[in-house]
Amino acid sequence: MTASGEPRRRRRADAERSRNDILDAAVRLLRQRPDAAMEAIATEAGVTRQTVYAHFPSREALLTATVDRITEGAVAAMDAARLDEGPPTAALTRFLDVSWHAFEGNAPLFQAVPIGTAEENDQARHASVTDRLRGLIERGQRAGEFTPDSSPPWLVTITIALGHAAGEEVNSGRMTNSQARTALNTAVLRALGAREQRG
Structure with a gap:
């Protein structure tokens, strides 16, 4: 053998x-x-x-696998950011920074993925990201830093939707990367009822 x-x-x-x-x-x-x-x-x-x-x-299969590879890298960066440590609001800011960095460096590649394919694979691709985000939101609610008035799944959905909206603003040329990143952080912190932390 x-x-x-x-x-x-x-x-x-x-x-x-x-x-x-x-x-x-x-x-x-x-x-x-x-x-x-x-x-x-x-x-x-x-x-x-x-x-x-x-x-x-097919090229479509290669594009899908390529986006999966980038997502794996983003998840590894999230784990390195230690989202389960420190104040939840600060950890949320780290989560948003890591997520935006993954988008910022790969925006043209994401645009190359056919819309139908992106939608079909989006939920599965987001699972590892949403699990970490949900855990962070639940921790923030327990600590009293995030609003208790909405369920964690709903707040996860809002956060991801805002991230997609910010990315679309950049892709369309209506915002610069810097403007969209700032707007995203502010919008997510407000949606979760958190205060922006500086420094």
Whole structure:
């Protein structure tokens, strides 16, 4: 079993490495060129177009996996921000900062994802984010820092909707990144009944 299993494990490891290389290349390239073709992404990854299609049967599938990769990075950054420590309002500000940083660096890529695909995958993609946000909101309510008048799920929905609205303002050119980020922080803090903390 060891003799036959070793080549199989090696092939799996090679395939996983190839997939990761493609996703990393897609993130780099699509940030600059949201309309980049599969062939360009293959070139950036140092593989053939056939290899890209072996892992991702369509450009849509690759875009979805790329956004999933970015979301995973954002979730890791949220965990590094220690949202379960310190005053809940300060932790909420850290959550918003991490979330905005993920959007700010990848806005062109997010725009490249077809609307139908984005909507279908949004709920599942948001699950790891909403779980952390809900825990933070519940902690804030217990501490008396956030309004007790609305349920945590509703406050999560409001926060995410405000984040999408802020992103759309930037994408449409109606706000700069800085303006939208400030407006988002203010709106979310008000919606949750929290006071803005400075310094």
